Amino acid sequence: MNIDELKTDFDKAEALLHVLTETATGKERYPRLYSDLRNFFYNSSYKKFMPQWLNNIWTLDIFWSHIKPKFDHYWERREYLAEELSPLLNACQGTHNILTLQSDIIEDFSSIGVNDCWRKMLERVESDPDGAITMARTTMETVLKHLADELHETYSPQEDFSVLYKKVAKRLNLSPDNHEEQLFKSILGGCSAIAGGLGRIRNLYGDAHGQGVKQLRPHIRHARLAVNSSATLCLFLLETYEFQNGKSR
Incomplete structure (x- = not known):
């Protein structure tokens, strides 16, 4: 998967949560996609919705060093990431709703x-x-x-x-x-x-x-x-x- 395949901002936010969750639970890592998604959000109006701790997480290796000692169980890491990324997902969902609204009117x-x-x-x-x-x-x-x-x-x-x-x-x-x-x-x-x-x-x-x-x-x-x-x-x-x-x- 690459960022160009993600059509909406909400898709990108979901992908960022997925990439972080996969890394946090010891599964496949997507370093290039993470870098592209992080750059996209930090260079947009969505920056204010990003978790503060993510400011200095430039790579997935750094993220792993951050998340590993923080929680002992995978389910704790999933819940933490879902909560931390929820403001970004909600903001992107709003943009998605606006695009849908435009499409509905035109249709x-x-x-x-x-x-x-x-x-x-x-x-x-x-x-x-x-x-x-x-x-x-x-x-x-x-x-x-x-x-x-x-x-x-x-x-x-x-x-x-x-x-x-x-x-x-x-x-x-x-x-x-x-x-x-x-x-x-x-x-x-x-x-x-x-x-x-x-x-x-x-x-x-x-x-x-x-x-x-x-x-x-x-x-x-x-x-x-x-x-x-x-x-x-x-x-x-x-x-x-x-x-x-x-x-x-």
Whole structure:
């Protein structure tokens, strides 16, 4: 096995646990894979989830010298490693969930598909507010880019979030400037503000970026607001697109 065969970050985290467990229980060693996995995680935003004692464990020989005198029984070593690597596995599972969410939206690009993703995001709100906020922003971005593609609207891969929303809204005749009624102008202007706000709140709170010394932690209510705002706006955009293309009742 080599690191290139591991498709997701969660796969890599599981492989790291497996490699350490195999060494700790006197089985086959994978020195090259261990080195590659260790370098991958220590050169990524996942570094903060790595066990502190692993900082100086550059090789499996050093790891064996560390783990052998620590526990007499293999089962103790397995339990220890599983507990120590659990923060990393949980963090990578969150990334895996986000990738799955993107895939689900693309596979079922409809209001029904977004409703299903909405449910998945809400399920994560209380246990992982950071991750829920990241998923809310990811859902919005995925829907906007997919709509832009369907509407033949050009954009750059790193398009500013609010700019991308305005491009799609204009194509769907949802720009406030396209409406004379003050009520609709206010509502549609609010939609634009929500889109821009989701991008900014994710930069402050979401788990897709590394955090500095002073970490901002969102409350559950913040995560729920982000999730519900994202899902509601995505549904509105999708239903508008479906209506204009004769795909809705």
